[in-house]
Amino acid sequence: MSLAEFLLIDRIRARTGARADVALGIGDDAALLQPRAGEQLAVTADTLNSGVHFPPETPAFEIGWKTLAVNLSDLAAMGARPAWCTLALSLPTAEAAWVDAFADGFFALADEHDILLVGGDTTRGPLSLSVTAIGQVAAGQALRRDAAQVGDDIWVSGTLGDAAGALRLWQQGRLDVAAVAAADDHEQLRQRLLCPLPRVKLGQRLRAYAHAAIDISDGLLADLGHIVARSGVAAQLEVDTLPVSAALRNALGREQARDCALRGGDDYELCFTAAADQRDALHALANMLALPLTRIGRITAGQGVHGDNLPGADGYQHFSPTP
């Protein structure tokens, strides 16, 4: 560990908060944590690489936010409460200003969801960020991909396709990810791509209502495909019901917007299935959380994801300069 690494770690360590269940935080060979009795751990790990998962000109704040957001989204999809995380940060140069702005974004979201950074590593190398996030959930209560049942409604939170729309605008030279966009619609889409909101509260509430859940990181068709494959069922989508934002329709038109909603990745909304008798409860939950929940189809016997005029359901390819 070089002197520069020490200094960077100190800048990050100084930003961490506290939790009563952390017996020993950053600074020893490992952190010591006291899990809650009778609960299971939910553990997930996701990496973002510059030039692969985000454009190289993405500001540090947004990189910090998104690095944690994609992992919190996985905990949300399990219905788990966030608790602790580690961060592996590879940086080409040790720039304090960049690290501070990165930390601003990372800890804004961490503090919001009471997840504590308990360890990690800063190394020299091409810009890459790996988080392992640990949550807790009562044993047997987690939302899994393999629990969808024939007759379930299929639901999604929020709106779909905004992040993919922002990426298309960027690819067309119509959106600068490095700066606040001039047009309101574009700025809304830019935020959705760079600062997604993990649906942590929703996921925990859904344990009472939903059978299966997944977060939409690879695109609705691909991720719903995971649910039906693991559950041994099929999905019948009503494509016209997909929730699409006015910003996305205004920016790209109805047809491209629908394609983004079906196949675009990086939404980090939740897709879940629930019995039909939960509809009233879910509408009430949507009101309480001020977050739209939309029925988009049904689980049926069979296999695969089906729907009128459904294009080929190939998975989402992450942002890439050389596809």
Add this chain to the structure above:
Amino acid sequence: MSLAEFLLIDRIRARTGARADVALGIGDDAALLQPRAGEQLAVTADTLNSGVHFPPETPAFEIGWKTLAVNLSDLAAMGARPAWCTLALSLPTAEAAWVDAFADGFFALADEHDILLVGGDTTRGPLSLSVTAIGQVAAGQALRRDAAQVGDDIWVSGTLGDAAGALRLWQQGRLDVAAVAAADDHEQLRQRLLCPLPRVKLGQRLRAYAHAAIDISDGLLADLGHIVARSGVAAQLEVDTLPVSAALRNALGREQARDCALRGGDDYELCFTAAADQRDALHALANMLALPLTRIGRITAGQGVHGDNLPGADGYQHFSPTP
């Protein structure tokens, strides 16, 4: 997630074993784990980057081994039992043969220490490997850096400086890290650099005898420096007692060997402190584990690391092509 990522993940997933405390392994948004009642979690994260932490020509097996070894070493230094880990693997190209050889090394060590891979991520990018390892230890029993006491003996396991010696030979063009070395001494040093043995069993046994412990990843002077700084004490080293292998002395001579032992990183031996009345017990433990344990000094009042003819105690700089 691209198709290539799916296939790589499947190759790795197929190699994972099982543990009774894993309710749900790789394949959902998060793994679900059942920690032992009354125990704490020890959580650590370490990253290796190609060209920074190992020469680019390092074989895949050795990269896989070392990626896990450096994290197991941190759990060992806490006295924790390994349980679960995640792996973030960034690869420039999706080569099945490379991934298989990497997995050979990674799982050889994982199976040896009964740590189960429960999640992770494969992404496209410059070769980089991040592991978060989770262990378990009875509450209040972990070995920490901040518990050294005045009057303690200072001990180290194994021999010191071998990894740094191999690195010097490589820098001098006298050792090919990509192939089994011709000379026995060189091969022994090459193994110590690329396939370090994390002292997992020793760490767990030391909970009964030691006050403070750390693993030597940044060099003895730097890491012992962490113990004394955190414990508010000083260390008096007897430099002549440092355990140095015959292979290292043969390859580099007595003076360079001593320098490697003092300042060389990547040893992954344990440095620990224990009361003087534990000497007999520690010698017996060394016999039982067939692992040398050597007294190298004493903890005293004051601050800093001292010793006869001690060179400047600057920290270890990781392998670097552009130092």
